[in-house]
Amino acid sequence: MKLLLVGMSHRTAPLALRERMAVDDPAPVLRKLTAGDEIDEAVFLSTCNRVELVVLTRDLEAARMRVRSSFRRDLASDAPGEHELEASLYEHVNADAMRHVLRVASALDSMVVGEPQILGQTKDAFRAAVECGAAGPILGRLFQHAFATAKRVRSETRIAERPVSVARVAVGLAAQIFEDFAEKRALLVGAGEMIELALRAMRDAGLTSVRVANRTAERAQQLAARFDATAHGLDDLPRLLPDADVVLTSIGGAEPWLTRPLAEAALRKRRGRPIFVIDIGVPRNADPAIDALDDVYRYDLDDLAAVADENAEERRREQARAEAIVETEQQRFDGWFAALRAVPTIKHLRARVEAIRAAELEKALSRLALDEPARDAVDALTRAIVNKILHAPLSRLRQEAEREEGMAHLETARLLFDLDSGDDAPESEES
Amino acid sequence: MVATLQIVTAVLYFVACAASGAGFALARPAWNRVAVGVLAAGALAHGASFSLLHTLDPPPPLTHLPSALSFMAWIGTLGFLLLVWRAKLAGLVVLVAPMSLLGVLASLSAGRGAVPEESLGAGSLPHAHVLLASAGLALLGLAGLAGALFLVEHTRLKRKRPPSGGGAWPSLEALDRAGAFAVAAGFPLLTLGVLYGALWQREASGLLWSGSAHETFCLVAWAIYGALAFQRFGARLPARRCAMSALAGFGLLGCAVLGVELLT
Numbered sequence: 001m002k003l004l005l006v007g008m009s010h011r012t013a014p015l016a017l018r019e020r021m022a023v024d025d026p027a028p029v030l031r032k033l034t035a036g037d038e039i040d041e042a043v044f045l046s047t048c049n050r051v052e053l054v055v056l057t058r059d060l061e062a063a064r065m066r067v068r069s070s071f072r073r074d075l076a077s078d079a080p081g082e083h084e085l086e087a088s089l090y091e092h093v094n095a096d097a098m099r100h101v102l103r104v105a106s107a108l109d110s111m112v113v114g115e116p117q118i119l120g121q122t123k124d125a126f127r128a129a130v131e132c133g134a135a136g137p138i139l140g141r142l143f144q145h146a147f148a149t150a151k152r153v154r155s156e157t158r159i160a161e162r163p164v165s166v167a168r169v170a171v172g173l174a175a176q177i178f179e180d181f182a183e184k185r186a187l188l189v190g191a192g193e194m195i196e197l198a199l200r201a202m203r204d205a206g207l208t209s210v211r212v213a214n215r216t217a218e219r220a221q222q223l224a225a226r227f228d229a230t231a232h233g234l235d236d237l238p239r240l241l242p243d244a245d246v247v248l249t250s251i252g253g254a255e256p257w258l259t260r261p262l263a264e265a266a267l268r269k270r271r272g273r274p275i276f277v278i279d280i281g282v283p284r285n286a287d288p289a290i291d292a293l294d295d296v297y298r299y300d301l302d303d304l305a306a307v308a309d310e311n312a313e314e315r316r317r318e319q320a321r322a323e324a325i326v327e328t329e330q331q332r333f334d335g336w337f338a339a340l341r342a343v344p345t346i347k348h349l350r351a352r353v354e355a356i357r358a359a360e361l362e363k364a365l366s367r368l369a370l371d372e373p374a375r376d377a378v379d380a381l382t383r384a385i386v387n388k389i390l391h392a393p394l395s396r397l398r399q400e401a402e403r404e405e406g407m408a409h410l411e412t413a414r415l416l417f418d419l420d421s422g423d424d425a426p427e428s429e430e431s
Numbered sequence: 432m433v434a435t436l437q438i439v440t441a442v443l444y445f446v447a448c449a450a451s452g453a454g455f456a457l458a459r460p461a462w463n464r465v466a467v468g469v470l471a472a473g474a475l476a477h478g479a480s481f482s483l484l485h486t487l488d489p490p491p492p493l494t495h496l497p498s499a500l501s502f503m504a505w506i507g508t509l510g511f512l513l514l515v516w517r518a519k520l521a522g523l524v525v526l527v528a529p530m531s532l533l534g535v536l537a538s539l540s541a542g543r544g545a546v547p548e549e550s551l552g553a554g555s556l557p558h559a560h561v562l563l564a565s566a567g568l569a570l571l572g573l574a575g576l577a578g579a580l581f582l583v584e585h586t587r588l589k590r591k592r593p594p595s596g597g598g599a600w601p602s603l604e605a606l607d608r609a610g611a612f613a614v615a616a617g618f619p620l621l622t623l624g625v626l627y628g629a630l631w632q633r634e635a636s637g638l639l640w641s642g643s644a645h646e647t648f649c650l651v652a653w654a655i656y657g658a659l660a661f662q663r664f665g666a667r668l669p670a671r672r673c674a675m676s677a678l679a680g681f682g683l684l685g686c687a688v689l690g691v692e693l694l695t
Binding site: 314 | 519588673
């Protein structure tokens with residue numbers, strides 16, 4: 001059996017091409033792939049950053065052609081040029097394919113290394129393949145192993161600990177200032193996309209009390225309605241500021257609206273409680289002079305990006321440890337996968353010996369006048385003898401098959417027991 | 432038995448120091464929780480050692496410096512454990528565990544035989560004075576440690592640097608609340624301790640105030656604590672200034688304790 005992975009990702013294909021390849025329901029593609037003789041099992045992973053097909057096959061060349069053809073005909077919604085598609089596809093076989101699946105599930109091949117979504121997406125892809133009958137025991141084992149490896153990577157390294165998006169960095173910083181983020185009050189100034197992203201991250205972190213102030217009241221009301229917040233105009237800012245623990249601001253304007261006198265007035269009313277100002281406006285909405293105030297913690301876009309970069313660098317340092325875990329796990333799976341090579345030989349040897357046993361038993365029983373219990377006893381006796389004789393050599397064959405050199409033992413077994421001739425000729429041996 | 436319990440306490444406090452220190456150095460915040468657990472076990476052993484003091488013959492007083500330091504370490508540890516139970520403050524164990532260890536080591540190194548006869552107070556007044564004042568000073572120490580960590584974190588956030596120790600430190604708000612709790616609980620204890628000290632003085636010499644270095648130190652300590660309490664709960668100064676005062680007060684009293692009690 002061979003493992004083949006063909007796909008494209010953010011490393012090899014532009015977003016426009018990946019978008020054309022993405023599908024919501026992988027079942028039709030998987031059913032079509034596994035309907036033929038070339039492919040025994042298949043899993044289809046489709047995310048915004050990658051489109052990959054993992055298949056198990058006995059005929060690598062035929063499977064390769066079938067999968068590439070599927071990319072051209074079944075997946076591309078408006079056929080890209082063949083050259084463009086071929087240039088974007090990568091291919092991994094056996095150990096490399098295993099390693100790739102393990103790396104993908106562990107978020108080591110992600111655009112943002114260590115991001116948490118890919119594991120869930122991989123699990124969804126596998127579940128979909130199982131539901132439509134495309135994934136069998138071998139890919140099942142591979143993907144379960146990949147999930148366990150991803151879990152190891154997350155628990156044994158710090159690859160996912162530090163946030164790398166601006167919104168998540170802001171939430172992380174807030175957690176360093178406030179003990180219980182959920183009970184804090186946020187003031188959002190502006191209603192653009194960045195504000196919405198940051199607000200979403202804060203909501204995920206438990207923040208409940210939100211006020212939105214914007215130049216155009218209608219836009220503020222729209223955002224407020226979506227996030228169960230209250231909407232205000234910019235004139236309300238001096239009144240709203242003293243109540244705000246977190247200020248998230250991104251509005252246009254040549255001059256910063258959050259000036260030092262305004263911040264000082266708010267702090268006086270807050271009686272020592274700090275304010276965390278996240279200024280993602282360009283130009284800046286908060287005067288850097290407020291940094292001199294003890295209880296104001298101001299981070300602008302550059303500051304947040306610098307923290308995000310530093311966190312990303314930390315993740316890259318952790319990546320080496322994560323890669324070592326993946327390598328170990330890949331080798332472990334490779335051993336199990338290689339042992340599958342012994343299965344046809346073992347099955348054939350058992351069948352050959354069983355045939356001999358059954359024939360000899362039949363001959364013996366025809367010469368002996370035995371009642372039913374005695375016949376059963378003799379039958380059980382011969383089975384026990386055969387099983388005991390075969391146990392040690394078959395176990396050894398399985399062990400040896402995990403090593404590349406073990407192929408010689410399989411060949412020897414086939415030669416000694418003459419397995420490649422006769423009526424019960426085996427299915428073709430995989431190498 | 433008491434000596435054994437003190438040694439067990441020291442060992443447990445040392446393990447807590449090692450776990451929290453290694454956790455910080457290796458950026459493993461989860462180790463702080465282990466350190467807090469070990470520190471709690473140490474505090475149990477520590478408390479047990481105090482409860483068995485009466486079984487010794489003669490019972491050693493708590494009124495000499497090493498015993499008082501050990502008692503301060505115990506109260507400080509209990510105060511910290513109470514705070515950890517109520518807030519996310521496990522990261523503070525990196526500073527608390529070494530202080531707890533130092534307190535027990537001071538008591539162990541002095542030993543029973545080293546207790547100077549002249550320092551022994553008789554009756555309940557001297558014990559009430561020492562125990563209440565020590566408890567008050569222990570909580571001030573806790574406020575000082577929380578203040579020190581607050582200043583480190585405040586400066587880091589102001590300079591926009593990433594967290595050290597794998598982000599193991601408590602939040603600024605948690606540290607500020609810890610400092611406020613320590614001052615709120617410690618100031619009344621120290622006030623009572625000073626009052627009992629004055630009563631003890633009057634019982635011994637007929638005077639409320641003799642002008643000794645010890646009395647002066649107690650009054651200075653009380654004044655510093657009073658100033659801290661006023662800053663926090665009266666003037667509502669910014670958290671950074673409260674943290675600086677708590678740290679300065681802790682440092683000043685630390686020097687005063689060693690200076691006054693060791694040199695006189």
